[in-house]
Amino acid sequence: MGKVAFVFPGQGSQKVGMGREAFEASGAARRVFEEADEALGERLSQLCFEGPEDALRLTSNTQPAVLTASIAVLRALDASFDLVAGHSLGEYSAHVAAGTLRLADAVRLVRKRGEHMQEAVPYGEGSMAAVLKADRGLVERICAEVPGLVEAVNYNSPQQIVIAGETSAVSEAGTKLKAAGARASTLPVSAPFHSSLMEPAELRLRADIEQIAFSDPRVPVYVNVDAKPIRDSASAKDALIRQVSRPVLWEATVRKMIDDGVSLFVEVGPGRVLSGLLVRIDKRAGRVSVQGPSDFAAAKDAIAEVRGG
Numbered sequence: 001m002g003k004v005a006f007v008f009p010g011q012g013s014q015k016v017g018m019g020r021e022a023f024e025a026s027g028a029a030r031r032v033f034e035e036a037d038e039a040l041g042e043r044l045s046q047l048c049f050e051g052p053e054d055a056l057r058l059t060s061n062t063q064p065a066v067l068t069a070s071i072a073v074l075r076a077l078d079a080s081f082d083l084v085a086g087h088s089l090g091e092y093s094a095h096v097a098a099g100t101l102r103l104a105d106a107v108r109l110v111r112k113r114g115e116h117m118q119e120a121v122p123y124g125e126g127s128m129a130a131v132l133k134a135d136r137g138l139v140e141r142i143c144a145e146v147p148g149l150v151e152a153v154n155y156n157s158p159q160q161i162v163i164a165g166e167t168s169a170v171s172e173a174g175t176k177l178k179a180a181g182a183r184a185s186t187l188p189v190s191a192p193f194h195s196s197l198m199e200p201a202e203l204r205l206r207a208d209i210e211q212i213a214f215s216d217p218r219v220p221v222y223v224n225v226d227a228k229p230i231r232d233s234a235s236a237k238d239a240l241i242r243q244v245s246r247p248v249l250w251e252a253t254v255r256k257m258i259d260d261g262v263s264l265f266v267e268v269g270p271g272r273v274l275s276g277l278l279v280r281i282d283k284r285a286g287r288v289s290v291q292g293p294s295d296f297a298a299a300k301d302a303i304a305e306v307r308g309g
Contacts, residue, residue: 002263008090013271019069021292026076070269098217126192134182164192227252
């Protein structure tokens with residue numbers, strides 16, 4: 001019998017209206033939004049449901065909004081899983097799902113995380129770009145050759161790597177990668193996430209995380225920074241701190257979960273980004289995306305099939 005992994009999206013998956021279907025259909029989902037609103041002292045739910053989009057795109061809003069929408073869908077779905085992971089910000093959702101973090105603490109933490117990441121680099125001085133059709137060696141070599149700081153920061157799939165750093169260096173690396181036959185496009189983000197330029201944010205977040213009570217997770221949490229499962233609260237804190245200024249090893253994380261027996265990935269939350277990456281990592285792996293109640297039946301059928309039910 002195979003294992004079921006629940007995986008949670010990160011920044012970039014947000015959209016106006018996310019979580020609303022679950023909110024309207026499920027008391028459990030409503031309670032999630034109410035708890036998040038209370039934790040922040042503002043109507044985060046209204047921002048998720050109605051926007052405006054430019055406010056939702058602000059990093060300090062996006063992070064708690066995506067987490068809250070994901071957990072609302074998770075609680076409304078009410079299905080069992082064997083292990084969890086999340087892409088970047090999504091790792092916080094994974095820890096809420098695993099019981100490592102209380103929802104209110106997680107919402108407040110990711111609000112601070114977003115603020116710290118935005119403040120680490122002045123607006124306009126850092127950027128990110130997605131690189132397609134280039135292998136890891138080529139991307140890393142060109143990043144090393146370019147003057148200024150630019151680094152590979154998201155290893156998402158065999159053919160998708162994200163680079164980040166100083167705006168001028170990211171631009172020059174993109175030009176060189178295109179000349180080498182790759183595709184490169186600037187991402188609509190406000191800071192060079194997961195690059196070493198985020199080290200000031202990491203230091204500030206460390207102080208915030210050390211003040212929060214973490215529990216040992218009920219199921220293994222596969223973390224971005226090492227692509228390995230963690231099973232205790234101290235390791236959870238350490239991984240969340242280190243991931244701020246280090247690469248997201250998503251492809252390696254997915255492959256490790258498959259090696260450890262996962263046969264079905266359930267993407268929980270807004271968008272279908274992780275399902276799309278999964279196809280490129282291993283087409284044989286089962287996958288289903290759950291954004292709201294209209295997806296619940298298909299997800300539960302897929303889970304039952306893996307369980308042998």
